[in-house]
Amino acid sequence: MKKAVFVALDYDNLSDVQQLLKQLGAPKETYLKVGMELFYHSGSEFVSELVQKGYHIFLDLKLHDIPNTVYGAAKQLARLGIDCTTIHALGGSAMIAAAKKGLIEGTKAGKEVPKLLAVTELTSISDQILADEQNCSLPMTKQVVSLAKTAKISGADGVICSPLEVSNLRSQVGEDFLYVTPGIRLAENQNGDQKRVATPQKAKEYGSSAIVVGRPITQAQEPAIVYERIKKEFN
């Protein structure tokens, strides 16, 4: 995976998407993330359209179900020609392996199998929420390493985690794995619902393979300027 900045298209309509792409001057091969909101609004046809136009698409649906169901869903998603997709690592090793099998079987001949990324702990989860609401006895760093190790041995290509965890993950889980990080904020941004955040510059220093950025770009007065600044800081 290229050291990309994925722009999260968290919109409930297509005109906002088109407007943002126009504002960004997004050439073909721009890295875009389609999440649940846009996918449930516009469906797989729109994802296929973006792929046809030459965009790199990260389809972030965070599958979490029994292995057989996730296998079937992943097989369908692979047909769309996306670059990567997500499951929750908490779904367990059998579910992760089933997702991988589905992606392999669903990929059209001659095309690359989408990368499978396992969400460790959402970047909106703090240490306190982990302990109090998930009743997890491990601190965040150890819990994330444990989930990443399970994801790796089950066939995932990488994980979604906070930039704050990447350097430790690289030494504990390995360099031959992807560490894709949302939770990106510029110094002047509000954290909003994100708890484990870092700037693009820090994400680069910690070793993120790619970053995912939504509101700092989509809610900016001048999205193109912020997008260029983030790409420059990260690359």
Ligand SMILES: O=c1ccn([C@@H]2O[C@H](COP(=O)(O)O)[C@@H](O)[C@H]2O)c(=O)[nH]1
């Ligand atoms: O742990 C996770 C997993 C996925 N996300 C997604 O990334 C973007 C972040 O958006 P911001 O507006 O920059 O906060 C969003 O689409 C999430 O669904 C995440 O934030 N954390």
